[in-house]
Amino acid sequence: MNPVIVYCIGALGCLLFLLGLSVSVLRRRSGIGSGPAPEKNAPLNRAIRAHANTAEFAPFLAVMFLYFGWRGPSDLALWLIIAATICRFLLVIGLTAWPSMSRPNPARFIGALGTYLCGAALSVLMLIGA
Numbered sequence: 001m002n003p004v005i006v007y008c009i010g011a012l013g014c015l016l017f018l019l020g021l022s023v024s025v026l027r028r029r030s031g032i033g034s035g036p037a038p039e040k041n042a043p044l045n046r047a048i049r050a051h052a053n054t055a056e057f058a059p060f061l062a063v064m065f066l067y068f069g070w071r072g073p074s075d076l077a078l079w080l081i082i083a084a085t086i087c088r089f090l091l092v093i094g095l096t097a098w099p100s101m102s103r104p105n106p107a108r109f110i111g112a113l114g115t116y117l118c119g120a121a122l123s124v125l126m127l128i129g130a
Contacts, residue, residue, distance in 0.1 A: 004078060005069040008085040012058040015088060019051035041100045050095040057115055058088060064122050077125055080118045087114030 026044040030037060037044040061084055068077045087110065094108025095101060 001069040002073055002078065005065050005073065005081060008081050009062045009065050011085055012054075012062055012088060015092060016051070016054050016058050019047065019054055019092065023047045023051050041102070043096075046096050046101060049101060050092045053095065054088065054092060057119070061085075061088070061115075061119065061122075064119070064126065067126060068122070074125070074130055077122065077130065080122050080125070083114060084118035084122065087111045087118060091115060 023044070026047050027033060030042070030044050032044060036042075036048060039045070065081050068081065073081065089111070090107045091111025094105050094111050097107070098105045
């Protein structure tokens with residue numbers, strides 16, 4: 001298997017589990033055992049959203065990455081895998097580093113759009129067998 005694919009899958013896994021740990025730590029610090037914090041843009045709520053969004057996308061991306069790793073990725077597929085991984089990190093930065101989730105920011109926009117475009121492109125490559 002291509003080592004770049006393994007690193008990208010590992011990076012997504014680290015991102016998912018570290019975000020889960022972050023949510024747990026923030027829950028402990030805030031004394032909120034379940035559910036969101038009362039303040040809409042509280043760090044806990046931003047961490048919950050980042051973790052949930054990552055949990056929605058990372059598993060399927062990892063499955064697609066494994067498919068291409070198993071088949072031997074084309075250069076295009078490999079670059080899309082790298083870009084998708086970077087976009088997932090950008091989205092998390094956009095959700096957690098900015099003070100508000102109510103307003104768009106460049107990291108969140110690029111991360112989300114890049115995830116959609118790279119995921120769609122990888123899906124098409126799977127369908128055409130490239």
